[in-house]
Amino acid sequence: MNLLLRRWSRLVLGVLLGALTAPVELLFVLVGGGWLGLAPGRGTGGSGSGNGAWVHRSAQWLAVREQRRIGRYHETETPVPRLRAGGRALAYLAVRWMLGLLGGAVLLTVLLSLGYSSFLLWGWFVIGRLNHPGTVLLTAFTGLFALFLSAQGVRQVAVWDEQLLRNRLGPDDRQLLERRIGELAATRAGVIEAVDDERRRIERDLHDGVQQRLVALGMLIGRARRATDPAKSDALLRQAHEESREALTELREVAWRVYPAALDDSGLTAALESVAERSGIPVDLTTDLLGQLAPSTQTVAYFVVAEAVTNAAKHSGATRVTARVVQEDRTLHIRVRDDGSGGADPTGGGLTGLARRVAALDGRFAVDSPAGGPTVLTAEVPCGATASNRADSTPTRSTPT
Numbered sequence: 001m002n003l004l005l006r007r008w009s010r011l012v013l014g015v016l017l018g019a020l021t022a023p024v025e026l027l028f029v030l031v032g033g034g035w036l037g038l039a040p041g042r043g044t045g046g047s048g049s050g051n052g053a054w055v056h057r058s059a060q061w062l063a064v065r066e067q068r069r070i071g072r073y074h075e076t077e078t079p080v081p082r083l084r085a086g087g088r089a090l091a092y093l094a095v096r097w098m099l100g101l102l103g104g105a106v107l108l109t110v111l112l113s114l115g116y117s118s119f120l121l122w123g124w125f126v127i128g129r130l131n132h133p134g135t136v137l138l139t140a141f142t143g144l145f146a147l148f149l150s151a152q153g154v155r156q157v158a159v160w161d162e163q164l165l166r167n168r169l170g171p172d173d174r175q176l177l178e179r180r181i182g183e184l185a186a187t188r189a190g191v192i193e194a195v196d197d198e199r200r201r202i203e204r205d206l207h208d209g210v211q212q213r214l215v216a217l218g219m220l221i222g223r224a225r226r227a228t229d230p231a232k233s234d235a236l237l238r239q240a241h242e243e244s245r246e247a248l249t250e251l252r253e254v255a256w257r258v259y260p261a262a263l264d265d266s267g268l269t270a271a272l273e274s275v276a277e278r279s280g281i282p283v284d285l286t287t288d289l290l291g292q293l294a295p296s297t298q299t300v301a302y303f304v305v306a307e308a309v310t311n312a313a314k315h316s317g318a319t320r321v322t323a324r325v326v327q328e329d330r331t332l333h334i335r336v337r338d339d340g341s342g343g344a345d346p347t348g349g350g351l352t353g354l355a356r357r358v359a360a361l362d363g364r365f366a367v368d369s370p371a372g373g374p375t376v377l378t379a380e381v382p383c384g385a386t387a388s389n390r391a392d393s394t395p396t397r398s399t400p401t
Contacts, residue, residue: 007075008151012110014073015103015154018066018161022100025062025093032059032090059089063169066096070165074158092168099164103157109150116143186359213247260302268298272325275306280313284322293332297383300357301325301334304365307350308336308377316340316375327383334379342373354379 032055070076120140217240224236262271269287276283293301305323312318318340326333344351346367358365363381 010073010075011158012107012154014069015157015161016107017069017073018100018157019104019107020100021062021066021069022097022104025097025100028058028062029090029094029097033094036090056087056090059093063089063092066092067165067169070158070161074162076162088169092164095164095168096161099157099160103154103161106150106153106157110147110154113143113147113150116140117147119143188360209250210247213243213250217243217247263295263298263302268293268301268325271298271302272305272323275302275309276323279309279321281318282320283309284320286322286324286326288326289332290327293327293383296361297332297381300361300363300381301332301379303357304334304354304377304379305336307354308338311344311350312336312338312340312375316342316344316373318373318375330382332381332383334377334381336377338373338375340373340375341371342369342375343371344369344375351377 036055117140119136220236220240220243224233224240227233227236260271260274262274268289272285272287276285305325309321309323312321316338318338321336321338323337324333324335344367346352346355346369351367355365358379358381361381363379365379367375367377369375
């Protein structure tokens with residue numbers, strides 16, 4: 001609820017700032033457009049030379065301010081304005097000022113609706129006696145309805161503001177294609193590096209763990225065969241048996257870290273429950289999925305949570321981890337928070353590998369770990385449920401060690 005109120009407050013503030021800049025933009029369009037249109041040759045210099053260069057530079061400056069306002073208060077990604085194209089920023093401002101005035105009118109409607117809808121609360125103190133209470137009630141309910149419509153109007157003005165910026169100053173199809181090719185090349189190289197890092201990690205786990213236990217197992221069996229005392233031989237064989245069990249356990253752990261079979265057998269929720277159960281600290285796990293996810297999405301989500309829980313247990317000194325995996329529409333939201341000491345390095349091998357996995361699916365990955373904690377890891381992965389039911393949805397649960 002608090003998050004929703006903060007988002008709406010920022011959105012209203014962004015629309016209000018857009019309304020305040022609208023008169024400035026209108027005045028600039030009139031003056032700058034007149035300067036370029038009335039004097040011959042002033043508009044031929046583009047944005048770099050000529051008598052009209054100041055108009056284009058000023059328009060570019062205003063367009064950048066609008067882009068930053070929308071990106072900051074609307075909480076959305078905004079394109080970098082194409083400022084080298086002379087006249088594009090001025091054409092954008094020629095339309096933007098009208099949208100700003102519309103936003104101001106909508107905000108004024110919000111204030112009026114608030115006044116009408118809250119009349120039942122303050123009207124008794126202004127008017128000593130109400131002769132028509134039914135009319136007052138009808139006015140209040142009408143104000144509530146108008147408040148709902150005007151709130152939707154604020155959101156729609158913000159959407160139009162974002163669309164106008166993208167259409168007027170955003171990249172064209174060719175630039176979008178070039179950017180996409182670059183992203184695909186980068187993510188492909190990142191995936192290859194992540195696979196190589198994973199192979200090296202598996203090799204270290206096998207060499208430092210399972211291989212050493214197998215060597216010790218062979219030595220114990222050899223000593224048992226050479227022993228002449230039956231009691232000593234029996235003791236050595238019991239040690240060898242325990243060593244074989246430990247080696248088998250470590251081998252299963254390595255296989256589980258490579259790819260958990262529970263993902264294919266039982267789904268993402270069951271696999272994450274296994275992560276919580278295997279963790280050395282309590283994990284509060286929440287999953288809410290709209291259906292069976294694609295295998296690639298499940299794998300990325302699993303490794304994000306598993307790596308975050310492992311780092312919290314081994315490095316941060318945390319006493320509790322909270323993990324949320326929630327699907328909203330076609331996006332899987334992952335958030336893992338621990339109460340450890342913080343200071344995690346986003347460029348470390350494990351976190352870099354997670355970022356590459358998420359980027360390979362066109363997702364977003366972020367790590368916030370200030371000194372002293374807490375550490376919060378978030379990821380957003382595009383997805384599509386393969387089943388319309390909510391068979392893989394579970395309520396909030398706490399899994400202790």
